[in-house]
Each structure stands twice: as C-alpha cells, then as structure tokens.
Amino acid sequence: MEKEKDLLQMVNIEKNFPGVKALKGVNLNVGYGEVHALVGENGAGKSTLMKCLIGLYPVSSGDIYFAGKKIEHYSTAQALTMGISMIHQELSPVLYRPIMENLWLGREPLNRFGLVDHQEMYNKSLRVLQEIELDEDPRTLMVNLTVAKMQMVEIAKAISYDAKLIIMDEPSSALTEHEEQQLFKIIRKLKKQGTSIIYISHRLAEIFEIADKVTVFRDGKNVGTEAIDQLTMDQIITMMIGRTMDEMYPKIPCTIGETILEVKNLSHKKYFHNISFEVRKGEIFGIAGLVGAGRTEVIETIFGMRPKISGEIWINGKLAEINSPMDGIANKMGFLTEDRRATGIFAVLGVDSNIAIPNYDQFHSKIGLVDDRAVTKGCNEFVEKIQIKTPSLKQAIQNLSGGNQQKVLMARWLMTGPDILFLDEPTRGIDVGAKAEIYKLITMLASEGKCIVMVSSELPEILGMSDRIMVMHEGKMTGLLENSSDLTQDTIMRYATGTQDDF
Amino acid sequence: MKHQNRLQEIFTKYGIVFVLIVMIIAMSMIKPSFRTLNNILNILTQCSVYGILALGMTVVIVSKGIDLSVGSILALCAVIAASLGQSSTASTKYFANMAELPIIVPILAGLLIGAICGAINGGLIAFTGIPAFIATLGMMTICRGFAYIYTSGKPVSTLIPSFEFIGQGRLLGIPMPVVIYLGMIIITKILLNNTRFGKRTFAVGGNINAAEVSGVNVKKILLWVYTYMGMCAGVAAIVSTGRMVSAQPGLASGYELTAIASTTIGGTSQSGGIGTVWGAVVGALVLSVMRNGMTILGIQSYLQQIVEGVVIIVAVILDMRKNARKA
Numbered sequence: 001m002e003k004e005k006d007l008l009q010m011v012n013i014e015k016n017f018p019g020v021k022a023l024k025g026v027n028l029n030v031g032y033g034e035v036h037a038l039v040g041e042n043g044a045g046k047s048t049l050m051k052c053l054i055g056l057y058p059v060s061s062g063d064i065y066f067a068g069k070k071i072e073h074y075s076t077a078q079a080l081t082m083g084i085s086m087i088h089q090e091l092s093p094v095l096y097r098p099i100m101e102n103l104w105l106g107r108e109p110l111n112r113f114g115l116v117d118h119q120e121m122y123n124k125s126l127r128v129l130q131e132i133e134l135d136e137d138p139r140t141l142m143v144n145l146t147v148a149k150m151q152m153v154e155i156a157k158a159i160s161y162d163a164k165l166i167i168m169d170e171p172s173s174a175l176t177e178h179e180e181q182q183l184f185k186i187i188r189k190l191k192k193q194g195t196s197i198i199y200i201s202h203r204l205a206e207i208f209e210i211a212d213k214v215t216v217f218r219d220g221k222n223v224g225t226e227a228i229d230q231l232t233m234d235q236i237i238t239m240m241i242g243r244t245m246d247e248m249y250p251k252i253p254c255t256i257g258e259t260i261l262e263v264k265n266l267s268h269k270k271y272f273h274n275i276s277f278e279v280r281k282g283e284i285f286g287i288a289g290l291v292g293a294g295r296t297e298v299i300e301t302i303f304g305m306r307p308k309i310s311g312e313i314w315i316n317g318k319l320a321e322i323n324s325p326m327d328g329i330a331n332k333m334g335f336l337t338e339d340r341r342a343t344g345i346f347a348v349l350g351v352d353s354n355i356a357i358p359n360y361d362q363f364h365s366k367i368g369l370v371d372d373r374a375v376t377k378g379c380n381e382f383v384e385k386i387q388i389k390t391p392s393l394k395q396a397i398q399n400l401s402g403g404n405q406q407k408v409l410m411a412r413w414l415m416t417g418p419d420i421l422f423l424d425e426p427t428r429g430i431d432v433g434a435k436a437e438i439y440k441l442i443t444m445l446a447s448e449g450k451c452i453v454m455v456s457s458e459l460p461e462i463l464g465m466s467d468r469i470m471v472m473h474e475g476k477m478t479g480l481l482e483n484s485s486d487l488t489q490d491t492i493m494r495y496a497t498g499t500q501d502d503f
Numbered sequence: 504m505k506h507q508n509r510l511q512e513i514f515t516k517y518g519i520v521f522v523l524i525v526m527i528i529a530m531s532m533i534k535p536s537f538r539t540l541n542n543i544l545n546i547l548t549q550c551s552v553y554g555i556l557a558l559g560m561t562v563v564i565v566s567k568g569i570d571l572s573v574g575s576i577l578a579l580c581a582v583i584a585a586s587l588g589q590s591s592t593a594s595t596k597y598f599a600n601m602a603e604l605p606i607i608v609p610i611l612a613g614l615l616i617g618a619i620c621g622a623i624n625g626g627l628i629a630f631t632g633i634p635a636f637i638a639t640l641g642m643m644t645i646c647r648g649f650a651y652i653y654t655s656g657k658p659v660s661t662l663i664p665s666f667e668f669i670g671q672g673r674l675l676g677i678p679m680p681v682v683i684y685l686g687m688i689i690i691t692k693i694l695l696n697n698t699r700f701g702k703r704t705f706a707v708g709g710n711i712n713a714a715e716v717s718g719v720n721v722k723k724i725l726l727w728v729y730t731y732m733g734m735c736a737g738v739a740a741i742v743s744t745g746r747m748v749s750a751q752p753g754l755a756s757g758y759e760l761t762a763i764a765s766t767t768i769g770g771t772s773q774s775g776g777i778g779t780v781w782g783a784v785v786g787a788l789v790l791s792v793m794r795n796g797m798t799i800l801g802i803q804s805y806l807q808q809i810v811e812g813v814v815i816i817v818a819v820i821l822d823m824r825k826n827a828r829k830a
Binding site for chain 1: 656715
C-alpha cells in the first residue's frame with residue numbers, strides 16, 4: 001500500500017474551536033527517520049495540529065494514518081503507547097516531585113507487591129539520563145533544575161517511551177548553544193535509529209542545520225512542504241508571513257527626543273543584576289534574550305510588580321520611588337503583560353469594563369458614582385482610534401480574537417495616558433494580520449512621543465521594530481545595540497546565549 | 504556557613520515538629536499531670552477521629568482539592584453503623600425485630616456508605632467539572648440531611664459490647680482508637696508514597712496538564728481520591744461511635760475544618776502537589792496537645808477556640824514563606 005511509505009500522514013485536517021477555525025484543511029506527511037520542521041508564526045496552527053496528533057484535541061474532520069494504519073478517537077495515553085510522544089512548549093513538569101517520578105509518570109514500575117518500585121525507577125531513570133548525557137540524580141526535585149535541564153528531562157521522557165515519532169515544540173528556546181548542540185546530537189542519534197522527529201521552531205538557522213524537510217504554516221493552512229535544501233531562509237520567511245519583511249514592520253520615522261526613563265544599576269535578588277539603560281521620547285527600545293534571561297522581570301521591577309534590591313529609576317530627570325504597580329501608574333507608566341489570559345483580560349467582562357478598569361477615577365459623576373455615559377464615550381474614542389473590531393462595547397472580551405483582545409488591553413493602558421509603555425511579548429499568540437496592525441499601532445504611539453519598552457522572543461519583531469536593543473543572558477545585560485540594517489538575528493543570538501558579552 | 508544553612512533547612516522543613524516538642528516540654532514542666540502515660544494516651548485517643556479524617560484530607564489536598572463534607576459523611580456513616588450494631592437490650596431499637604448482628608456488619612456498612620458518599624463527591628468533581636468546594640459543600644448538607652431523616656433526629660444508642668470495645672477497649676495496653684489510627688496512618692502512607700495511585704495524585708495536584716499528557720487518567724484518580732476520603736470518614740465514624748457507644752445525627756459537625764486545619768498545620772499546601780502523611784499526623788497532634796494542655800491549664804474553652812484559629816493562620820503564613828523561599 002502506498003500509505004506505508006510514510007510513518008505519518010495527516011490528510012485534510014480541520015479543527016474548529018468555538019468561533020475560530022484553527023486548522024483549515026492541513027496535510028502533513030512525515031517519513032521514517034525524517035526530521036521534519038514545522039515553521040510559521042504564532043497562531044498559525046502548528047501547535048494545534050500537534051495537539052490533535054497526540055490526542056489532546058479531537059479533530060473536527062480529516063484522517064490520520066500512523067505506521068500504515070488509520071487512527072482515530074484516541075487519548076494521549078493511547079498515542080504514547082502507539083509511539084507518538086511530544087515535548088511540550090510550555091514545559092509541563094510536576095515541580096515538587098523528583099525527576100524520576102516525572103519520567104515514569106503514568107507507567108511507574110511496580111514490584112511484586114504491586115507497589116511502586118523506587119529502586120527500579122531509579123535505575124531506569126539513571127540509564128535514560130545517561131543516554132542523553134544529563135548528569136543529575138534522578139531523585140532531585142524538578143523545581144531545583146534549570147529550565148534547560150527540565151527540557152532535557154522532557155526529552156529523556158520522550159525517548160524512554162521508545163517513541164516512533166517525537167514531536168519537539170520549540171525544544172531549543174531555552175537552551176544555550178552548547179545544550180542545543182547536545183540536543184542535535186541526540187536528534188541525529190534518534191534519526192539513525194529510525195525515529196522520526198517533528199521539529200517546531202522559530203529559529204530558522206537551526207532548521208537548516210537539523211531538518212530534512214520543512215512545512216510552512218500560515219493562518220491555519222500549510223502553504224508548502226519542501227526539502228530543506230530547496231529553500232533559502234528568505235523564501236521561508238516570505239512563505240511564513242505572506243509578505244516581505246518591510247511590509248510587516250511599518251516603521252514610521254520619528255524624531256527621538258530627550259531621555260524620559262533612565263534605569264541605573266537595577267538589580268533583583270534572583271533574576272537579574274546591574275541593568276542600566278535609558279529610553280528616550282519617541283523611541284522603541286527592544287529587550288531580547290532567551291526564555292529565563294530575566295527580561296520580563298526587569299520591566300516588571302521597573303513597573304513596581306517586583307521588589308528591587310538596588311538601583312535607581314529616574315523619570316524625566318527625577319528619581320522615582322516605585323514600590324507597587326500603583327506607583328508605576330502614578331509615574332505615567334503602562335504595562336501590557338505577557339500572558340494575556342492570566343494577567344490581562346477579564347474574560348467574561350465587556351470590552352468597556354476591560355478598557356476602563358484602571359481608569360474609573362476619570363469617570364466620577366458629581367455624587368461619586370461611576371458615570372457610565374462618560375465611560376462609553378471614553379471607550380468609544382479608543383475603539384475608533386486603534387480600530388478594535390467588536391460588535392459592541394458590551395461584548396465579552398473572551399469572544400474577540402486574540403489580536404483584538406490585545407488591542408483592548410492597549411486601549412486600557414492608553415486611557416491612563418502613559419508616557420512610558422512596557423509591552424511584554426505584545427504579539428504572542430495572535431495571527432499575522434493582527435500582528436501587522438499591532439506593529440502599526442506601536443509605531444504610531446512612538447511617533448506620538450511615547451517611549452516604548454518592548455520585550456520579545458521573536459527576533460524578527462525585535463529587529464523590525466526597535467530603535468535600540470538590549471540583549472540579556474541569564475540575568476545579565478550582554479549587549480546594548482543600535483539597530484541598523486546590518487544587525488542580524490545571529491548577532492543577537494550570540495549575545496543572548498552569552499557567547500558575546502560587552503559588559 | 505554551610506553548616507548553618509543545613510540547620511536552617513532542617514528547621515524550616517521540620518519546624519512544626521519543633522513546635523510540637525516545645526509545646527510538650529513546656530506543658531510537662533508546668534503541669535506534671537500532663538506527663539502521665541494515661542494523659543498521653545488520652546491525647547492520642549482524642550485526636551484519633553479527626554486525625555483519621557486528616558489523613559484522607561491530605562490525599563485530597565495533595566490532589567489540589569478540598570472536602571467539606573467529611574463531617575456530615577461521618578455522621579451518616581455513624582448513625583447507619585450504630586443502627587446495625589444495637590444490642591438486643593436496647594430500649595428504642597431502630598430495627599425493632601432485628602437480631603444482634605456480628606460487629607463486622609456495621610463496620611462494613613459504615614465503610615461502604617463512606618465510600619459511596621466519597622465516590623459521589625469524586626464523580627461530581629471529575630465528571631461534571633464543578634469545583635471541589637461546591638460539590639462537597641452540597642454533599643455536606645445532603646449527608647447531614649440524610650443522617651437526620653434516617654434517625655428522625657434521635658440518637659441511636661445501646662450498642663453491642665464489641666462496638667464498645669472498638670471505642671474503649673485496649674490492645675496490648677493501647678486504646679483501640681489509637682491502634683486504628685496507627686493502622687490508617689500506615690495504610691495512607693503506603694497509599695500516597697508507594698502506589699501508582701499516590702504518585703499520580705501528586706502529579707494531578709502538582710500539574711494537572713502534565714499528568715494528562717503523560718497519559719494519567721485524571722478523572723479516575725480524582726474519583727478514587729474522594730472515595731478514599733469517604734472511606735476514612737467511614738473508619739472515623741466507627742471509632743467515634745465506639746467511643747460514645749452511640750451515634751447521633753448532629754455528630755462531627757465542623758470536623759471537616761479540624762481535619763483541614765491539621766493537614767494545613769502539617770505543611771500540606773493548598774496549591775496542590777505538596778504534602779506528607781506525617782505532616783497530617785503532627786498537625787493533628789499539635790491541635791490535640793494544645794486542646795489538652797489548655798484544658799489542663801484551665802483555660803476557658805471559648806478562648807481555646809481563638810488560640811486555635813491564631814495557630815492555624817500562623818502555621819500557614821510560616822509555611823508559605825518556606826515555599827516562597829524555594830520557588
């Protein structure tokens with residue numbers, strides 16, 4: 001049968017969530033012993049497709065063939081026993097339990113009394129950890145490992161399932177260069193043993209290093225599958241975003257004025273040390289680095305969400321005392337958080353409440369009640385200005401698309417009238433079209449004279465938007481770079497992995 | 504320096520044990536009568552009922568749940584068990600024409616009713632997805648209502664001698680409630696630390712997503728967590744009925760909170776995935792020693808309640824700081 005040629009065939013897969021078509025007829029074929037890269041912007045559908053594949057989401061329509069057989073209606077547990085294993089992007093360890101229990105969770109070895117055999121578990125763990133050259137005691141609690149080591153444990157776990165197909169979702173996002181090479185070594189070893197790998201990554205350079213084939217996703221569809229040596233990096237990027245880079249990042253030239261925010265030798269007890277930079281009026285200041293480098297923590301500390309242990313924050317030439325987000329807001333700061341759902345939106349409340357929540361002080365009527373008409377008027381202004389697409393102001397924000405939710409949150413902070421706007425991963429999880437609009441909005445704000453501090457893990461975004469870029473590595477600033485056309489992703493990565501360090 | 508850190512580590516980890524020891528030493532010095540073997544056995548006996556509940560509650564809280572219905576379940580199990588364990592000499596018999604049954608019948612009935620109530624809790628939580636707080640809050644009043652209906656609000660008394668033995672007899676000089684408590688400690692300890700079920704309970708409470716993608720049947724685990732809690736309530740009901748040689752439907756009201764308090768004082772985290780059986784035991788002992796001590800010292804019982812509340816809050820504050828340091 002022809003189906004036997006490939007280990008995995010996914011044919012015309014569709015997946016609908018309430019109100020969203022996440023996958024619109026996707027095809028994917030992965031051969032035996034093949035490293036198949038999936039690339040695409042956030043929200044393009046890669047992760048959703050993979051969650052369908054491992055049985056976490058049922059598909060709405062379409063067929064999946066694995067090892068020559070049609071498979072349907074299966075659980076993650078069944079997927080694992082069939083040989084489909086996934087290393088998740090959002091690391092999912094059980095933090096306060098030992099490595100070995102995490103490795104064998106769901107299939108703990110038993111002794112003859114039917115109790116868990118700790119010795120056997122320990123021995124088996126040791127063997128698996130050795131295989132990936134991770135030198136840790138299997139009894140160590142997960143919480144005591146670095147992010148990179150947790151990732152290695154996840155990989156060890158996938159290997160221990162004797163998986164035929166291992167899905168790696170952004171496996172290298174938290175790894176140093178050395179660890180990344182070790183990962184590649186493991187991947188090559190697995191490949192030689194006939195294991196197939198689906199490799200999801202934003203880093204195109206590493207895809208060229210490790211993958212055999214690449215499939216590009218955009219807006220819930222696959223726009224092409226090619227052997228990696230048939231493509232150039234630029235071709236992949238153009239396929240990913242559906243337009244060239246210049247159109248994506250519409251930089252409006254604007255005059256950069258005087259210094260507004262100045263941070264001097266800022267240190268946190270745990271996350272970062274000695275951070276110094278200044279941001280000027282009309283400037284977009286990018287902060288780059290790997291996950292866990294301390295970027296988010298820096299801006300959270302400036303805004304007052306975390307205590308600093310030393311350092312000074314100067315605003316408009318005056319020393320500012322900021323100990324809480326309230327102080328931050330009083331100092332004309334705004335903060336768009338990274339995790340929209342956890343710390344941004346009030347899901348069931350309307351668009352108007354979501355915008356007005358930190359701003360009700362502006363809308364007092366004479367007798368001290370909230371003046372609803374003024375709220376509506378104020379919200380409408382912003383809905384128009386930044387083009388939020390919503391049927392009405394009363395619409396619950398959870399029914400809006402990710403991009404529009406993000407715009408509502410922008411409106412919330414703009415209503416406070418900030419001079420300094422912190423944006424933490426402002427385009428995470430929103431589709432390409434909405435991204436371009438957010439970029440346009442950010443540039444517009446800068447041209448109005450706000451100073452923007454943007455943390456982002458997406459290097460094209462950092463390079464496309466920023467005037468200057470600070471790069472961090474493990475809590476330390478390693479580079480403060482002027483953005484010019486010859487600055488490349490590779491250079492930033494060198495600083496982000498600590499290979500290069502200017503301080 | 505390193506030595507000092509180690510000491511500090513031991514202290515933060517076993518802090519509550521030190522508190523217990525200090526309490527015992529202080530009481531022994533103030534009141535010699537505290538030190539008598541009888542009083543010590545008394546303390547253990549007094550904490551056996553809510554101590555057993557605290558064991559099940561540890562499993563529940565480790566799974567990131569809560570069970571408010573255990574006091575009511577205990578009462579329902581107790582009245583049903585008592586009605587099946589009445590002596591033929593009883594003046595008001597629940598089952599008028601029933602012969603005396605062997606003790607195993609009321610015991611199994613108590614356990615079974617407990618398990619069923621627990622399974623209903625677990626089923627509601629696992630399969631409808633309603634929060635444990637709500638499911639067990641509902642079951643709390645439902646079971647209490649059934650207990651009153653079953654007894655028409657009257658106590659069930661005059662039980663067979665072997666029931667009395669469970670509550671007041673001794674085995675090798677140790678009161679039976681303490682023996683049963685010890686047995687339950689060992690069973691729960693093995694269940695939580697040495698079985699797949701236990702490991703997965705930690706995983707479900709620690710990171711439910713991780714458990715799910717690792718192929719753990721989360722719903723099944725939750726179902727069994729609450730079923731075990733229910734069975735603990737059944738065991739506690741038998742002990743409690745034996746101690747009083749009767750059962751009444753208003754029994755054990757508020758015991759769910761004492762059980763939660765014991766578990767919490769012992770360092771089991773409400774955020775799930777962290778907890779120990781010995782913690783639940785030490786927590787129950789702290790409460791018991793405190794109550795016994797204050798009573799011996801002649802402290803007014805209303806004041807005792809206030810002290811207890813303060814201790815619970817302080818214990819959790821200390822515990823949160825311990826975990827904050829780790830994170």
